[in-house]
Each structure stands twice: as structure tokens, then as C-alpha cells.
Amino acid sequence: MTDAIVAHKLAKRYGGTIAVDDVSFSVAEGETVCLLGPNGAGKSTTVRILATLTRPDGGNAWVAGSSVSTDARAIRARIGYVAQHAGTDVHLTGRENLRIQAAAHGLRRTAAARRTTELLELVGLAAAADRLVGTYSGGMARRLEIAMGIVHEPEVIFLDEPTTGLDPEARTSLWTELSEIVRTRRISMLLTTHYLDEADQLADRVVIINRGTVIIDGTPTALKAQLPGGGSVIIELTRVPPKDVVSRVVRRAGCHDLDLQGSNLRVRTDHGHHSLPVLLNGLREAGFDAASAAVAQPTLDDVYLHHTGQSLATTGPST
Numbered sequence: 187m188t189d190a191i192v193a194h195k196l197a198k199r200y201g202g203t204i205a206v207d208d209v210s211f212s213v214a215e216g217e218t219v220c221l222l223g224p225n226g227a228g229k230s231t232t233v234r235i236l237a238t239l240t241r242p243d244g245g246n247a248w249v250a251g252s253s254v255s256t257d258a259r260a261i262r263a264r265i266g267y268v269a270q271h272a273g274t275d276v277h278l279t280g281r282e283n284l285r286i287q288a289a290a291h292g293l294r295r296t297a298a299a300r301r302t303t304e305l306l307e308l309v310g311l312a313a314a315a316d317r318l319v320g321t322y323s324g325g326m327a328r329r330l331e332i333a334m335g336i337v338h339e340p341e342v343i344f345l346d347e348p349t350t351g352l353d354p355e356a357r358t359s360l361w362t363e364l365s366e367i368v369r370t371r372r373i374s375m376l377l378t379t380h381y382l383d384e385a386d387q388l389a390d391r392v393v394i395i396n397r398g399t400v401i402i403d404g405t406p407t408a409l410k411a412q413l414p415g416g417g418s419v420i421i422e423l424t425r426v427p428p429k430d431v432v433s434r435v436v437r438r439a440g441c442h443d444l445d446l447q448g449s450n451l452r453v454r455t456d457h458g459h460h461s462l463p464v465l466l467n468g469l470r471e472a473g474f475d476a477a478s479a480a481v482a483q484p485t486l487d488d489v490y491l492h493h494t495g496q497s498l499a500t501t502g503p504s505t
């Protein structure tokens with residue numbers, strides 16, 4: 187398989203801030219890769235370098251076979267880029283927005299009209315095509331932006347936080363459309379997200395970035411399978427405990443990676459179901475009763491927690 191994107195030791199500073207320190211990864215043709223990481227990790231900067239909107243200070247990258255350092259123009263013709271706050275004209279209809287975008291990419295009138303209709307169908311906006319975009323929901327506007335990003339049939343598409351700000355239902359329906367686009371068009375896709383469930387659902391591979399550096403890279407299944415032991419125990423206590431008390435109980439039960447949020451705790455366990463009664467007893471002896479308890483299979487958040495010592499689920503999206 188050929189690589190659609192290769193990033194090699196990318197680095198970028200803004201004054202004293204190191205936005206990207208040492209980022210290397212690749213995206214094969216037709217593959218969907220998710221860049222995951224907390225706010226300020228360097229995801230957007232990495233994508234902006236690959237989309238030739240920012241020059242790297244160090245390293246190099248190749249997109250659709252061309253170098254971002256020397257062939258930015260060739261790359262731009264072959265990629266689509268949908269920014270975090272991409273724009274549509276709210277005073278025009280969805281169809282008009284798309285037609286203008288098609289014309290901007292040099293499509294002739296009939297070809298633009300045909301492609302517009304096809305794309306509106308693909309992103310589920312056919313019924314709303316002739317409504318003003320100002321009347322669209324957040325999810326509909328985002329779908330239109332994505333359609334605008336692929337109007338010129340790019341080989342590679344970059345999506346920066348495509349679902350931030352959308353409600354869960356709109357996110358799920360956008361995932362369906364994105365999967366459809368990738369499957370039917372054989373587009374290689376690099377997307378950034380804060381949402382682990384999104385990465386799990388959409389990505390062939392996940393690249394976790396923290397502080398400008400790639401921490402881990404692999405398929406969601408492989409990353410979860412590599413974790414030692416058998417998943418997590420989740421316990422909700424009837425009142426908020428002191429962290430040191432819980433830490434002690436967790437250590438004695440042979441569990442690790444404690445994430446305590448108020449009266450909810452989550453720990454990784456190497457012994458699956460066996461750890462649950464040990465933890466519950468320990469907590470009860472320390473004076474804390476459980477309101478509910480469960481053993482969960484490993485998630486990408488467990489992967490993230492294991493490699494970084496912090497939970498990505500507790501850091502919200504930036505908007």
C-alpha cells in the first residue's frame with residue numbers, strides 16, 4: 187500500500203511555544219487516521235503543516251507524493267481541508283454554497299451542478315439543498331462544510347475537529363456520512379478529535395499526540411489489546427472520598443491508573459472481575475460504600491490513561 191501522508195520529525199514553534207516537537211506518522215492510501223490529544227497538544231498545527239497552511243521549522247512531510255516544503259501548490263490541488271471553524275455563506279442555500287466552491291475549483295457549470303447534487307446526496311442534505319444555510323442546524327452546516335472540502339475530488343482530506351460542538355445524535359450521523367465518503371471515494375482521511383468514541387468508531391489507526399510528540403500509534407483494537415490485564419473497574423461511591431484513601435485501597439487491590447472524579451472512580455485492573463470485590467471491600471472498610479459498580483472492557487481512554495497518566499475523557503473540547 188502506498189502512503190498518502192508521511193510526516194517525518196515535524197517540528198514547529200511559535201515564539202517560545204513549542205507547538206509540534208517531533209511528530210512522525212503515516213497514513214496509507216484509503217486509510218482513516220485520527221490524531222487524538224488534549225487541547226494544545228499540537229494536533230491542529232500538525233494538520234495545518236500537512237495542508238501546507240503553515241511551514242514546519244523542522245522535519246518534512248509528503249502528501250499525495252509531494253513535499254510540503256517544496257511542492258505546496260501540487261499538494262493543495264489534491265487535498266481538501268476543513269478547518270475547525272470553516273466558513274459557509276449563511277445567506278446562500280446549501281446548493282449555492284457548493285456550486286460557488288465547485289466554480290472556485292474550476293469546474294464548469296454542468297459539471298459543478300452535477301457534482302453539487304451528488305455531494306448533497308452523499309452528506310444527507312438533498313432535502314435541505316435549497317434552504318438558506320442560516321436555517322441549518324450545526325450538524326447540517328458541518329456536513330455542508332465537509333461536502334465543500336471534497337468538491338474537487340481530493341485524494342486526501344484533513345478534518346480538524348469535525349464534530350466539536352455537535353450533539354451526540356448529530357455526531358453519530360456525521361460519522362456515518364464520513365465513513366460513506368471514505369468508502370465510496372477511497373479518500374485518505376486525517377482527522378483530529380477530542381472524542382475517543384469518535385476515534386474508535388471511525389479510525390483505522392489512532393495516533394495519540396501529547397505536548398507536540400507522538401506517544402503511540404496503532405489500530406484501536408491493537409492499542410486496547412496491548413494494555414496489560416483485563417479492563418477497568420468503575421465504581422460510584424455514595425459520597426466523595428479523599429484521594430489518598432482511595433489510592434491506598436486501589437494499590438492494595440493490585441489496581442492502577444486511578445482516575446477519581448468526585449465520587450466516581452475508575453481504575454485499571456490486571457485481574458478483571460477478581461478486583462471488583464477486593465476494591466469494594468477495601469472501600470467499605472475505609473468508610474465508603476458503593477452506589478454502583480461495574481467492570482468495563484478497555485477503551486481508548488484506558489489506552490490514553492495508561493500512556494500519559496491522565497484521562498482524555500476529562501479534558502473537554504476547546505469550543
Ligand SMILES: Nc1ncnc2c1ncn2[C@@H]1O[C@H](COP(=O)(O)OP(=O)(O)OP(=O)(O)O)[C@@H](O)[C@H]1O
Pocket residue numbers: 200203204205206223224225226227228229230231232504
Ligand atoms: N498561530 C499561533 N501562534 C502562537 N501559538 C500558537 C499558534 N498556533 C498554535 N499555537 C500554540 O501551539 C500549541 C499547539 O496548538 P494546536 O492548536 O496545534 O493544538 P491542538 O492539539 O490542535 O489543540 P486544540 O485541540 O485546542 O485545537 C498551543 O500551545 C497553542 O497555543
